[in-house]
Structure formats: structure tokens, C-alpha cells
Amino acid sequence: METDTQQRLLDAAEALFAEQGFAETSLRAITARAQANLAAINYHFGSKDALVRAVFSRRLRRLSEERLSRLAALNAGGQPVAVEAVLDAFIEPSLRLRREGPHGERFTRLLGRAQIEGSESLREFLRDCYAPVLEQFQRTLGRILPRLRPEELRWRLHFTLGVLSFTYAGARLPPVPFAVRVAGDEEWLLRQLIQFLAAGLRAPPLMERVETAV
Amino acid sequence: METDTQQRLLDAAEALFAEQGFAETSLRAITARAQANLAAINYHFGSKDALVRAVFSRRLRRLSEERLSRLAALNAGGQPVAVEAVLDAFIEPSLRLRREGPHGERFTRLLGRAQIEGSESLREFLRDCYAPVLEQFQRTLGRILPRLRPEELRWRLHFTLGVLSFTYAGARLPPVPFAVRVAGDEEWLLRQLIQFLAAGLRAPPLMERVETAV
DNA sequence: ACCATAATCAAACAGACGTTTGAATGAAGC
């Protein structure tokens, strides 16, 4: 029965990291919440840094797989692929994770935070996790937006990730619409995101792509 | 001559906060870089939290004033206002700050970070600084995008700020275009941002605005 | 010259931090 304490530690860490940040959360706070001994973290994970990575590893693999499988399903469909569908394939799995319960919301919150906050090693770790997924999405988007040069497409992908990180992180700037969040807001948010991002991605390029081959 | 040490402390803090984050930067590291005594921070600013706020106060006022004055100039122009022009009025001052030198780049980096990272009190402080500016921009955008309901407009403003925060924070996801940054990148970035965001803001509303008073 | 005020300084404060240790506990194998 190694797993029980480990799970409780991961749950507690996930919650506290999402609420307070990584540096601001102490091992003592985590073990207290998990009702475990202070030494348990170093025993099970080795260090605080390793615990942070474990928190992400636990859920990130499934998320990436879902995103990739949904993208693959799109590409296998034969018909032309819409930008909205690609965005949906990327965003919906994470929003579904959110809908699973408080832990999902915490995790996506954490995911947003980690892109900006977080140590260099953590960002490196996440970069390696994200890389294959983003590469696939970039490839598909490049195909259905042939006028965009690679640099422009990458910038727009960067902007897209910025919107998602910022929104997931729950950064509440002044006029954030609380009223909207009353009920069924995940669905509404998904459509708002797709509407906004699809238009941004589809904007005419600043610099027309030079035709390569033919 | 109280100001000399204070300026050096603010410079050092700004640089270190931007590089490492708030919690990760110790007063000792700041005073060492500023070549000042450890006690200088508590003497001149009172506490670490107050120092953080002072770092923002120093540059935020001018930035907000420039944004507002550029927006006012637009609105006073008589002609219809384009979404691109509004975005330019918001973004260009911050990019110009970046162009001023390393301190400008550090500060905008910091600005992006603070929205996600940062204590509750700091976010509150920043919210109060931003509120009047965002309110004005929201008003103008609401006027030139009359089909958007207030909730949708606020979400899209939220997304816009997300893109800016993420980009300024310098979050480097896997495929960030380094090649583009070789020269004159600020200009290019500005146009990329406006192109992307203007399209997103102008996207057709999900829910058509009900006509209020003819 | 003197005083008053401001600024700097070395030193110490109490507390929190991540990590380590060595003993105590538990359950499975034989």
C-alpha cells in the first residue's frame, strides 16, 4: 500500500500549489493537509522539486493523449478541417478535466500558473511534455492556414497558449465577468475561447507566405 | 540625497523580481546587487511587500497616463475609431517602455508575471492601478463594437490581457520564434499582436446584442 | 562650533524552510 499516502500528498500539493503558488507552499503545509508526516515527501518523492513534477506527471499524460487522439480523429476524417475544430480538440479535454471536479479545476489552474511562475527546471520539464502535442497541432494548423508563414503561425500559437494559461490561472483582472460564471460556464467559456482564438488565428497574415514548390 | 540608494534598490529589485520571481528573491540578494546594506530596504520602504509595490508604482503611473492620453486623442479625432488603433493605444506605450532599455524590458516582464504570480495584496494593488485604464478602453471598444454584449466584450478584454501578460512575462513555450527576435522585433511583435487581437475582438458575437433603445 | 536629522552599518533576532537521521511500527515470507 505505497500509493495511499502518495495520492494524498499529491492531492494536497496540487491544491496548495494552485492556491498559493509553488514557492509559497511549504512541505509542512502539504503534509499537514495530507495528514502525513513531514518526512513522507522526501521519502516518497525525493525532494520538493520532484514532488512538483509528480503533480504534473500524474494528469498531464492523459491530457496530452486526449488532445492528440482528438486531433488525429480530425485529421483522419477526410473532410477539410476547421480551425474551430482544432481549437476544440486542444481546449475541450482540459475543460472536461475541469468539469470532473475540484481537482480538475485546481490542476488546470496550476497548469496556467506553471507557464509563468515555476522554476527553470519545472518549465523545462513542462516544455518536454508539451512539445510533441504542440508540434502536432502546429502541423495541422499550418496545413489548414497555408497563407501563414511558420514564424507568424508560431506567434499566434504562442498567443493562443497565453490566453489559455491566463484564463486557467484564474488571473482576475478588474472587470472579470463573475456573473457569467453562475452556471454552465465551462460550455460558454469554451465557445468564447474558440470564437476569439479562431478569429485571431485566421486573421490575414502580415507577410504573405512565399509559395514553396508550385 | 535620500533618492540615490532608493533608486538603486528599486533597480535591483526590479531586475531580480523579473528574473526570479517575487518569493524567490531575497532582500539580501537585492541589497547585494544594489550595493546597499540589508537594513536599507526596511528603512526606506518599510517592508518587502511595500518594496514590491514601490517597484510598480515608479513606472506604472506614466504608463497608464500614456495609454489614457493616446486613447483620448483617438476619441477626440472625430473620425470613426478602428479596433487596431485602440489596441495600439494600449500596447504601444508598453512596448515603447521596453525599447527604452533593459529596465523597460524587465518591467514589462514583471508586469506580466505579477498578474499570475504575486501575493493577493499585490494583485489588489495592481487591480486598482489598472481599473481606470481598462474601464476607459472597455468603454471605447464597446462603442465601436456595438454588437458585442458587455459580458462577451469583457471576456475578450480578458483574453487580450492574457496574451499581453503571457507575452511580456516571456513565457517561452516550446516553439517560440527566436529567429524573429534577431532585430527590430518590437515593431514586428506589435503588429503581430494587433493583427491577432483585433481579429479576435472583431469576431462575430456568440450572442447578438439586444437593441437597447432603438 | 554645535546640534539635529538622515542615512548607513554590523550584528543579531526569531521563525520558517527543505532535508536528514535513527528509532518505531507494520505487514508479508518462510
Next chain:
DNA sequence: GCTTCATTCAAACGTCTGTTTGATTATGGT
């Protein structure tokens, strides 16, 4: 029964944290 191994535990480790103190130095006013 005994042994073995993984887990838990209280306690301490040394280090770093933000803040405070009291003495010391510099500055400007009269």
C-alpha cells in the same frame, strides 16, 4: 516463531528568511 522490508514518526540538522536594534557616520542648519 523470527526475519525482512517498506513505511511512518518525532526530532533535529544547518541554512536562509524578513525584520529589528543600537551604534556609527555623514549632512545641513543656525
